[in-house]
Amino acid sequence: MSSQLPVVVLVGRPNVGKSTLFNRLTGSRDALVADRPGVTRDRHYGFGNAAGRRFLVVDTGGLGVDDAAIDELSRRQTEIALAEADAVLFVLDAAEGATPGDETIAECLRRLDVPVYAVVNKSEGRDADVATAEFHALGLGPPRAISARHGDRVGALMETVLATLPEADETGPAADAEAPLRMAVLGRPNAGKSTLVNRLLGEERMLALDEPGTTRDAVAADFEFDGRAFTVVDTAGIRRRSRIEDPLEKFSVIKALQAAEAADVVVLMIDARSGVGAQDARLLGLVTERGRAAVIAVNKWDGLDPDARDMVRRELEVRLPFLDVLPVCFISARHGSGLRELMQSAVRARTAAAADLSTSELSRVLERAVAAHAPPAVQGRRIKLRYAHQGGRFPPRIVIHGNRTEHLGPEYKRYLMRRFREAFDLYGTPIELVFRTGDNPYEKKRR
Known part of the structure; x- marks a missing residue:
């Protein structure tokens, strides 16, 4: 396999x-x-x-x-x-x-x-x-x-x-909360990924040079942090494809995406001195599209003056999707500052992705959300949202039952997603909302 x-x-x-x-x-x-x-x-x-x-x-x-x-x-x-x-x-x-x-x-x-x-x-x-x-x-x-x-x-x-192809070992995120947290480190070349991994491992396991493209493959290593087991995967840098001349570096894009697919949490590293690139946003979009929990690590933060830091923050807000739901940690991989916050954010993101949500609690949050802001009427008829239950994890999937749900607009769906995220602390992970139109199967039981 x-x-x-x-x-x-x-x-x-x-x-x-x-x-x-x-x-x-x-x-x-x-x-x-x-x-x-x-x-x-x-x-x-x-x-x-x-x-x-x-x-x-x-x-x-x-x-x-x-x-x-x-x-x-x-x-x-x-x-x-x-x-x-x-x-x-x-x-x-x-x-x-x-x-x-x-x-x-x-x-x-x-x-x-x-x-x-x-x-x-x-x-x-x-x-x-x-x-x-x-x-x-x-x-x-x-x-x-x-x-x-x-x-x-x-x-x-x-x-x-x-x-005709061999079956992949598609274990994906581990359901066992005690299993080592598998963390893939992605980003553009020279963002400091190998330096971060070496700092976490406490040794020079990965080659880290001050030039892009040093890491060519995805390399995994085990370590402990605050008594918790981790497996970290250092991947090759992903730069804008039109600037890639080396075939080995082009091949590394596939390796990085495969590592992200198998991870519990993806850490997207950004070089604060180079700013946020279009490739960073595209990479983050691919990761969240696959439902992976993620943390953004802005590296080399210690060397920036206050004006440069403000500029990076503004650039993050403008260029990166999902910034309102993904943790952003400002770190120095070389000196170790901010790493505890980064690892704690990774654990919280994984916990959110694996959350067990009860039907009664989900339905109460839905009821309060509708009471505060009801769905808009369509052709003079109200959309009714009756109850919600969990349909999966990694990422959390919330199934909402009601009538005429196919007429709900994207703005109202985003509103519901925010309410669920706030109620259950589901930060660091995408949420999938699924809408079902039909009768409430619990209605007859109540009668």
Whole structure:
């Protein structure tokens, strides 16, 4: 059994629908989709879920765009992505048919040591055998007709793909409160991740140099802090992808995301001297999207004057999502200041993610929230929210039952989330609200 999530890489010419398929597999709109070639010039990373399994998806730039420099960049990006792959989906265009460019790409893919699937996209409204007929000549096994836009046959495709890959050890966050707290340290290069880990371990276990890119892989180590067991994972720095030239550093992005997936708590480290980058916000978004508890550690705080500290605080408020619900700790990994607060925040975040919430208490909080601020009427009819219960942990999932809940707006949902967070001290973790419309099963019992 593999210890990490499998990696599925999407390749193909421009405008064949790779980004649409990426969005379909990840349930997101992270990849830019437009009806013109060459939109995706770099790689996008996301978490997919299909056939009851999780996996990482990598969307590559299209090969064969007009600009020679862009084409060369896309080719290099794709080659690096293929080195990360456990399986490859070669996306083709049913409307255009097989092209010389497809044949060139297929020739490269046939040399790979991993499963490659010819995926014929834009096949909606077509007979599958007719849509795939001319793609058999590519020599990549039987082509599979899909529609990424409409989702046709995508589920069956992923069942086939994932069946060929080893099962990952997807233990995720440990349910046992006494188990070692698994903490992944993520951030851009030179933010001080290895210095932090060395400080926590009390030894120079990790190589820490004053230059970016020193750590290339995810390295785990066990230690104790205030009598509690931890496992800390130091990951390679993740910088903006357009600035990554070293293939080893590009490979490290996948390692970091895999480490975050297996963690109880993610510590996102930010270099106070460099400020908050767009990649920091994107990384934090991926972590919270996966439901992981998180703490933000602003490192090298001790060397800043008051004006610089104020500027960093303002930048944090503007650029980082979820700042109102995630702890922010100002630390010096080199000198050890702020580390106790950081570790205590990590423990509290993990406790919040694992919280057991009773139905009666949840329902009382819901009742008080509705009494203070009732849902707005829709077409003259009130939305009634009856009761709530817990539907899961890591992150806490709260299921709310009522009528016409599908008409609740995002602002009111955020209001309810704030009320639950405040009532149960659910800071440091995302919360998932699920709404169900139907009769109250307890109503007949009361009668």
